[in-house]
Amino acid sequence: MSHSPELRESTDRYYTAYYRDTLGIPDWSALVRRRGEEEIREHARLARLETLIGAGALRGRVLNVGCGTGGFNAAAAAAGVQVAGVDACAEAVAICALRPAAGLGFARAAAEALPFADGAFDLVHCFSVIEHVDSVPATIREMVRVTRRGGAIYVHTPNAWSFYEGHYKLFWAPLMPRRVARAYLRLRGRPVAYFATLRRLTRRAIVRGFAAAGVTELTFYDDDRPRETLGRARVLTGAYYRLSGVAPYLELVARKT
Numbered sequence: 351m352s353h354s355p356e357l358r359e360s361t362d363r364y365y366t367a368y369y370r371d372t373l374g375i376p377d378w379s380a381l382v383r384r385r386g387e388e389e390i391r392e393h394a395r396l397a398r399l400e401t402l403i404g405a406g407a408l409r410g411r412v413l414n415v416g417c418g419t420g421g422f423n424a425a426a427a428a429a430g431v432q433v434a435g436v437d438a439c440a441e442a443v444a445i446c447a448l449r450p451a452a453g454l455g456f457a458r459a460a461a462e463a464l465p466f467a468d469g470a471f472d473l474v475h476c477f478s479v480i481e482h483v484d485s486v487p488a489t490i491r492e493m494v495r496v497t498r499r500g501g502a503i504y505v506h507t508p509n510a511w512s513f514y515e516g517h518y519k520l521f522w523a524p525l526m527p528r529r530v531a532r533a534y535l536r537l538r539g540r541p542v543a544y545f546a547t548l549r550r551l552t553r554r555a556i557v558r559g560f561a562a563a564g565v566t567e568l569t570f571y572d573d574d575r576p577r578e579t580l581g582r583a584r585v586l587t588g589a590y591y592r593l594s595g596v597a598p599y600l601e602l603v604a605r606k607t
């Protein structure tokens with residue numbers, strides 16, 4: 351898929367700053383290249399939504415909370431989906447505006463204060479975002495508010511009980527104390543400031559947040575492949591997941607009745 355030079359340069363610059371400077375990932379350039387193909391890769395996410403929610407999941411109005419640089423929105427809009435995006439980062443939203451297939455457009459706003467009317471969307475999509483917000487309960491409350499009755503909310507986020515930190519791409523002890531985590535990151539030669547922005551979430555915390563917002567119909571899906579089982583500790587971590595029943599990621603669909 352062809353993109354304008356401005357879009358490619360802006361996206362490369364944005365993700366170079368993220369992977370190289372903010373996270374200190376050694377193979378940052380490969381991740382930046384993958385991000386250049388995110389619009390193509392997001393078609394799998396669209397298919398996943400239809401598998402979990404149903405064939406009509408994308409026929410109504412869709413809101414992507416934490417849209418980043420807009421790859422999901424571009425893929426959805428190209429597929430004929432009425433999709434809107436919102437993100438708290440001004441630079442990310444500016445990059446979104448460079449994409450030709452913008453759908454319903456983009457807005458800059460915090461997830462805790464979505465600039466949309468009650469019940470405006472049939473589906474709210476929140477992938478790898480809720481662990482970054484200032485307030486998880488307020489974010490859930492807002493996502494529920496802008497979803498119509500009978501609509502759905504899709505959330506995907508790392509599980510605090512996993513052996514992997516998906517942002518830093520590192521083997522990780524479940525619920526590692528923050529002081530120990532910072533020391534571990536320094537030992538691995540990684541910047542530590544970004545870690546303070548991450549919320550470590552459990553299934554119980556997500557259920558509690560939705561219950562507080564009046565939603566109790568939640569379905570969790572535990573078939574995500576653990577990333578860390580590909581390394582040397584795969585025997586240990588594989589046994590941990592099998593015996594504990596823990597999923598490496600929390601993936602769920604909430605229904606607003």
